[in-house]
Amino acid sequence: MGKKSLITLDLNFMGMPGTIAAYLLPYSSGVVLIECGPGSTREALIAGLRAHGFTPGDISDVFLTHIHLDHAGAAGWLSRQGARIHVHPVGAPHLIDPEKLLASAQRIYGEHMQRLWGEFLPVLPDKLSVLSDDQTVEIDELHIRAIDTPGHAEHHFAYLCNGICFTGDIGGVRMAGFQHIRLPMPPPEFHLEKWRRSIQRLQSESFQFIAPTHYGLFADPQRHLAAVWQALDEIEAWMEAIMPGEPDFETLNRQFLSWTEQRSLAAGLTHEQLQAYELANPSWMSTYGIQRYWRKQRNLGNPSM
Ligand SMILES: [Zn+2]
Structure with a gap:
C-alpha cells in the first residue's frame, strides 16, 4: 500500500x-x-x-x-x-x-x-x-x-x-x-x-x-x-536571546519576520517560495503565539496577559 x-x-x-x-x-x-x-x-x-x-x-x-x-x-x-x-x-x-x-x-x-x-x-x-x-x-x-x-x-x-x-x-x-x-x-x-x-x-x-x-x-x-526538532531548538535559542528584552509586539514581529526570512533565504528559498510559506503559515500569527507562550510558560513580562 x-x-x-x-x-x-x-x-x-x-x-x-x-x-x-x-x-x-x-x-x-x-x-x-x-x-x-x-x-x-x-x-x-x-x-x-x-x-x-x-x-x-x-x-x-x-x-x-x-x-x-x-x-x-x-x-x-x-x-x-x-x-x-x-x-x-x-x-x-x-x-x-x-x-x-x-x-x-x-x-x-x-x-x-x-x-x-x-x-x-x-x-x-x-x-x-x-x-x-x-x-x-x-x-x-x-x-x-x-x-x-x-x-x-x-x-x-x-x-x-x-x-x-x-x-x-x-x-x-x-x-x-x-x-x-x-x-x-x-x-x-x-x-x-x-x-x-x-x-x-x-x-x-x-x-x-x-x-x-x-x-x-x-x-x-x-x-x-529531525528537522522539526532542529527548528524547535532554533526558535528556543532565538526566544531566549530576544524575549528577556521584553520587546513590544511591533518590535518583536519585525525581529521575528526578519529572522524567519534570513533562515529561509539561508535554506535556499527564493522570495516567491518565501511567500508560499508565509501564506500557509503567517509569521505575525507566530509572533502572537511566541509572545503568549513566553508570558505564560516562562513567567516573564506582564503576568496578567
Ligand atoms: Zn493549526
Whole structure:
C-alpha cells in the first residue's frame, strides 16, 4: 500500500497552489478524507474529488488533525453531506458549537475573515466522532490510528495509516520540493516542550512517509522529524536571546519576520517560495503565539496577559 493509495488534493488556497492539502484515501466502498480545508476552498475540494471520480457524498469519514480553520472549516458542510467527522476530544465541542472559535478568529482576522476562511458550519452532533489517544478506527481495509500530539494546539492528533503519518501542523510546514521546515506557532496553545514530546512520540512510531497538511507527501520521515526538532531548538535559542528584552509586539514581529526570512533565504528559498510559506503559515500569527507562550510558560513580562 502506502504512497499509491493516497491522493493529494490541492485546495489552491487564495489562488496559491501547494499551500493547503486535503488527503484522500479511497477504499473498497467509499473514500476517507484526512483534513478538509477551510470553507473558502470548498469548491476546489469538490472539483478535486470530481477529478478522481468522487462526489462529496462518497466521503464516509473525515479525520481532522485539529480544528483550526485552514484544516477543519469545511467539516460542518461535509457532515451535512453524510460524512462522519473524527476529532480530538478537546476540539470536539467547538465543532458542534463554533461560536467561540469563530469569535476569536474574527478578532485575529477582522475584515479578512470571510475572504480567507469562508463559511464555517457547525458539525451535526450525530455525525461527530470523538477519538481518544491511540485509538484505531477501522473502515473496511483502512486502519487509521490517532496519536495525541499537542504543542501546536492542545487538541491535535496525528494520524497513521498505510505507512503514512499525517502530521497536521505538528510536523511543521514544508513546501513540496524543499527540505526547509517552518513551525506554525499560533496563540493560545503553542508550547515548545509539549511539541518536543510529540515529536519524540512520532519518532518512536514507524512509517515510510510523512504528510504535513502544508504541504504534500515526503519519503524522508525521520529526516523531516529531525528537522522539526532542529527548528524547535532554533526558535528556543532565538526566544531566549530576544524575549528577556521584553520587546513590544511591533518590535518583536519585525525581529521575528526578519529572522524567519534570513533562515529561509539561508535554506535556499527564493522570495516567491518565501511567500508560499508565509501564506500557509503567517509569521505575525507566530509572533502572537511566541509572545503568549513566553508570558505564560516562562513567567516573564506582564503576568496578567
Ligand atoms: Zn493549526
